[in-house]
Amino acid sequence: MxxxxxxxxxxxxxxxxxxxxxxxxxxxxxxxxxxxxxxxxxxxxxxxxxxxxxxxxxxxxxxxxxxxxxxxxxxxxxxxxxxxxxxxxxxxxxxxxxxxxxxxxxxxxxxxxxxxxxxxxxxxxxxxxxTYEGRYVSGVAAGLLTKTNTIGYIGSFPIPEVIRDINSAYMAAKSVNPDVKIKIVWVNSWYDPGKETDAANALMDQGVDVLLQHTDSPAPLIAAEKRGARAIGQASDQSSFAPKAHIFSVRDxxxxxxxxxxxxxxxxxxxxxxxxxGFHEDMLSLASINENLPTDVRAKIDETYEKIKSGEFKPFTGPIKDNKGNIVVAEGHSLSDEELAKVNWYVEGITDEIPR
Incomplete structure (x- = not known):
């Protein structure tokens, strides 16, 4: 619209x-x-x-x-x-x-x-x-494109918004690739190209070949481009910084x-x-989806986007367990906005602990 x-x-x-x-x-x-x-x-x-x-x-x-x-x-x-x-x-x-x-x-x-x-x-x-809607589509793309079955997430601060989005990305990746794992590096900054570059390289050194980020510079994309990995842009269209590595950007x-x-x-x-x-209000969009994506990956990206935009699918719908084995979202229940604002747990399969 x-x-x-x-x-x-x-x-x-x-x-x-x-x-x-x-x-x-x-x-x-x-x-x-x-x-x-x-x-x-x-x-x-x-x-x-x-x-x-x-x-x-x-x-x-x-x-x-x-x-x-x-x-x-x-x-x-x-x-x-x-x-x-x-x-x-x-x-x-x-x-x-x-x-x-x-x-x-x-x-x-x-x-x-x-x-x-x-x-x-x-x-x-x-x-x-x-933003968790964009992270879910990002996770689907990452889960399908990773060859090492290891995706990486660069986090800014461990607040509910960022934790929620990490969960969304990982649940999405897991939905299309049951073997996928996620590694997380926190930089404790919203914008620091140096720290973001270091985080991206640290993740790629650990076998990550698809990068997601909750930080604001295109540094992770640039790092991915240099090392032959893939990455997703944050907030604006960042495709020009990584013509090959860029999958798409989630634009605000x-x-x-x-x-x-x-x-x-x-x-x-x-x-x-x-x-x-979000997607429904056209306040989030997928910008510059790369033409170098395999046809089946592009189709799955489009399908997931449309299902979330129409309301047919809501990412935080139970049953969902946290990484301690507790049911945090009951079967058939979709988290309300108030509940989404209080997410302070990692979903099952994430082996990290949330920094306190």
Whole structure:
């Protein structure tokens, strides 16, 4: 679905501007954990910001702060954005959750939206992508393409989102390749090309021949290209960095949500909630699927994508056991969004322990 048609469905092409004075632009601030040039997570959030400006024209004025560390620095930056007259502030990393909540309490007339978190208040909502849907398709591709039966995952931080996605990728790989194993390396960073390169090489040294990542630079793809392995791009289309190694990229599209929320706040209809978007909402997509894939692999990728997008298949549907042998998802039950946000276990077959 194109952006315009999605916005028609949301009823957002009429009445742009709301009650805000025509000569007083509505101000929207963005806080990024990485650089806008990371070609991953922050890059796509900033592309959404640019689409927001393009959609509303001079009725909206945006600003952003990049490379903001999670913690006290984030609170200072968010506070400054609120003091600077921003009507709406999007903070776009899990570690910004508590700082955003603190600032929201001090500025009740400003609306705050936090990405990937779970804490809300009267003027603060949360939003997240169903990245586990993209990881499931990624796992299917990895399970079919691996020749060593060993796939690798580069993790950022052991938070529910990342743990959930590791599980999704491994369950998917296992569904098409019962012999597949997964190795995980944590880099404790969202964006660090050096650490990501080292992690990719460490995994390939252990026999991994297909790489997945929950970090934001194209470094793992570049490393895979150099060593004849395969890899999947993160957040944006990263195909240009690894013409042979690249399988596809799972691309994020935040623009529809940013436009929707901005319009609601401008209209005075905004209510804080927990929003999840994925394939169905066209906020996740598979970008630049490589033409060098075998026909049967491409067909399975397309089939899996369509089943998830239509709702026919939900990755976290039981029975699912954790790697301690406990039933964590009962037979026939699909985890709710609230349950998905609390995943803190590895599925059966993953031999690692979650870092604490």
């Amino acid at each position: 194109k952006l315009k048609s999605l916005l028609v469905g949301l009823g957002l092409l009429a009445g742009i501007g709301g009650a805000h004075a025509a000569d007083d632009p509505f101000k929207v601030g963005f806080v990024y954990v990485g650089p806008v040039g990371d070609l991953g997570w922050s890059y796509e959030h900033d592309r959404g910001r640019q689409e927001l400006e393009k959609f509303f024209g001079d009725k909206v004025e945006t600003t952003f702060v990049e490379n903001v560390p999670e913690g006290a620095d984030a609170e200072r930056v968010i506070t400054q954005l609120a003091k600077s007259g921003n009507d709406l502030i999007f903070s776009t990393s899990f570690g910004f959750m508590n700082p955003t909540l603190k600032v929201a309490k001090r500025f009740p007339n400003v609306t705050f939206e936090h990405a990937t978190g779970y804490k809300r208040s009267k003027n603060m909502g949360t939003y997240v992508l169903r 599209d935040w623009a529809p949500y940013y436009i929707k929320v901005t319009q609601e706040v401008m209209d005075g209809t905004y209510e804080p909630k927990d929003f999840w978007g």
